[in-house]
Amino acid sequence: MKIESLLIHGGIDGDKRTGAVSVPIYQTSTYKQDAIGKNRGYEYSRTGNPTRDAVEKLIADLEEGERGFAFSSGLAAISSALMLFHSGDKIILSSNVYGGTFRVIDKVFKNFNLNYELVDTSNLKKVKESITKDVKAIFIETPTNPLMTITDIRKISQIAEENKILTIVDNTFMSPYLQKPLKLGADIVLHSATKYLGGHSDLIAGLLVVNDRELGEKIHFIQNSAGAILSPFDSWLLIRGIKTLSVRMDRHLENAEYVAEFLRKNDAVDKIYYPGFKDHPGYEIHRSQASGGGAVISFVLKEGLDVNKFLKNLKLITLGESLGGVESLISHPATMTHATVPYEIRQEIGIVDNLVRLSVGLENKDDIVEDLKNALKFAK
Ligand SMILES: Cc1ncc(COP(=O)(O)O)c(C=O)c1O
Missing domain, CATH: 3.90.1150.10 (Aspartate Aminotransferase, domain 1)
Known part of the structure; x- marks a missing residue:
């Protein structure tokens, strides 16, 4: 399917049981279990919810990734991605990323000894020079907010791969309709879905997509442990926005x-x-x-x-x-x-x-x- 069709029919398309063309809003916190250790795929809505599943599968389809995750805001998605790292690790950060991204790294994660260096990532030489053995990821936004600096996603991903570190791309400004970072070699793509994906200024949401099963497991563990999930209603609202x-x-x-x-x-x-x-x-x-x-x-x-x-x-x-x-x-x-x-x-x-x-x-x-x-x- 081409992207225009995927936007409408990707992920979980409607409701198999009733034929409803719109995914139902499963407004529930928990699920009846049939016996000890026997459930129907869902136990508790922080861990998994069918409406959230639908938007998570949809964004994975749109970004051509392995697995998607929906969070309560773009910054919740960013924070959850940052939780992949450990004390003493360092991140290379595009020098004019969104202010909130800078703030959470500088004022919150730095307190846990996750270090960062601001680098003009449009300058590949500078990026290469900044890689030391404690650097574990390159975090880029392209175009950047607000100065529209462009970073070469393919080349950054190559540098990251050579150094066995991750490339994280904030794709908020482009959306998967215009740019698909995973196809260009990135490991994690993220969105403030509050923006073009939601599209109607009536929703705060964030998304992460990965193309590696193991990385997906780690992010699901963080999503379930830290708990900044997108609600069933907001998941539905986001699906509705994405269609157009x-x-x-x-x-x-x-x-x-x-x-x-x-x-x-x-x-x-x-x-x-x-x-x-x-x-x-x-x-x-x-x-x-x-x-x-x-x-x-x-x-x-x-x-x-x-x-x-x-x-x-x-x-x-x-x-x-x-x-x-x-x-x-x-x-x-x-x-x-x-x-x-x-x-x-x-x-x-x-x-x-x-x-x-x-x-x-x-x-x-x-x-x-x-x-x-x-x-x-x-x-x-
Ligand atoms: C590029 C970019 N990334 C992330 C965010 C944060 O997203 P949210 O406001 O949904 O938490 C924003 C918000 O403006 C943004 O513009």
């Missing part, structure tokens, strides 16, 4: 290209970060591993312009955290998503105070452009 991913994503891409072209021509805009542009420094690598530029555009307003006035005067586009929903959302990384990243690091990596990140939604593209055009006038 292909049509949503096609429109997201069309709108984003149109908006990016408008921004490029606007004299209030100093710099645009958008991997759909041919002159984006990672364009060739991105096109070799993904089938579209995505629909998140970050841009910097010219010096002297008032970013707050610009944001306050938007009428259609919503100022808020998150991305990937049907509505266009705009955020100010320095004070919102990346506020936890120290000021000096933010300046160093380019998260300057005049930077905004726009998640282009599914509204009419001329309405989006009109809203931006009008609000930019107020920034001057």
Whole structure:
């Protein structure tokens, strides 16, 4: 099946018993056992639940992996992946990953002596130089949030394999519709399913997919032990969102290209970060591993312009955290998503105070452009 069909019929398709075309919501904590040691495949819903199974099998199908896991948030998925490591281990981390990923590693896992090094993973030489014997994984986001830096998934996976360490890829910005990291050699792919997979800004969820049975067993052990599972209702909601991913994503891409072209021509805009542009420094690598530029555009307003006035005067586009929903959302990384990243690091990596990140939604593209055009006038 092609991905458009898999989105609708992958995983567990409907309900065999009744013929219901929608997977039932098994809103139960526990299951009747027929005798001691004899159950019908389920014992307790932290360990396994049929609705969660359905979304876990669906994401495994979509990412072409062996096994999928659903968590209560993207960060719960990330934290669960990090629990694979031990005190004294070290992780190489893409230098401008999502602020929350940095925070959980820097402020939580570091307390357990899990170390990290921030590396510009688009620079393979630097990645190779950073590998010491305590490094156990390379954690990348491509494109990164919010500066859209591209990392070569194939090459990073090769380096990791040569060193017998894991490659973990946050695929939130692309979704499996545009990019499939496991097919490119990664070991673990993860999603904040809150974003494009859910797609409607009504759900917080996270997913992990692996292509190795043994690694799958380890993650299931962590999922069951640490317990940050996705609820049956939210699993169902996520399945419902995933069904329309292909049509949503096609429109997201069309709108984003149109908006990016408008921004490029606007004299209030100093710099645009958008991997759909041919002159984006990672364009060739991105096109070799993904089938579209995505629909998140970050841009910097010219010096002297008032970013707050610009944001306050938007009428259609919503100022808020998150991305990937049907509505266009705009955020100010320095004070919102990346506020936890120290000021000096933010300046160093380019998260300057005049930077905004726009998640282009599914509204009419001329309405989006009109809203931006009008609000930019107020920034001057
Ligand atoms: C790239 C990326 N990864 C992970 C996360 C964390 O996901 P969640 O908010 O679902 O916990 C986010 C959230 O914005 C994100 O943008």
